[in-house]
Amino acid sequence: MNIFRTTLAIASLVIAAPSFAQATPESIADSIMGDLKKGDAKSTIENLLVKAPLVETGPAEKINLIQTLDTFLINYGKVEGWELISSRNASNKYVEHSYIVFQEKYALYAELKFYRGKEGWAVTSFSFKDTLDDLLEIQSREDFKQSFKSLNSGN
Structure with a gap:
């Protein structure tokens, strides 16, 4: 499998636009992933x-x-779907979502960061990568959290 070590990433501080006042991070992410699934970069x-x-x-x-x-x-084919693998928030105004994007031949790791300003939610940063190391690291952290919760609930 030919895996490109290319990273597509942009980061920016953002103030939400009025058109997104009713949007949520989940609805914005679904819209972005839906666009990606159409196959038009x-x-x-x-x-x-x-x-x-x-x-x-x-x-x-x-x-x-x-x-x-x-x-x-x-190189990896049509997008077949996506799955939210991690959601973190620093407050009720800042959220980070990590996704695995399933394609015909391989998968991408996608990260979307959101901020809620006076006008609503907007994307502040996004990245799409074909290296899944970040994905595995996130999964390891989630597994550790679950194990720790299980240990604490037993006391």
Whole structure:
């Protein structure tokens, strides 16, 4: 299996746009993943950047994002689905979601970070990677938390 060590990542501080006032992190993530499942890298990136209004990308960066995501789609096949593997929050205003995105030949690791400002929720950072090391690390942490809870409940 030819695994690309390419990482598609953008991070930015964001103030939510009014159009997202009724959106939740889950509904925004589902919309992004739904766009990705359609197999159109350009539309996925364009729609994602709308949900992250203060992420600044020039024409060259936007083209690079589209090409990288398109490479993932070409090499690993259609997106078949996704699963939330971890959700963390620092407060009721900041949430991070990690996903495994299942494709025909391989999987991607996706991370979306959200902030809720006066106008509602918006994406502050996102990344798509074809290295699953982060995914395995997250799963190990979750397994440890469950084991620790089990030990504590036995006392």
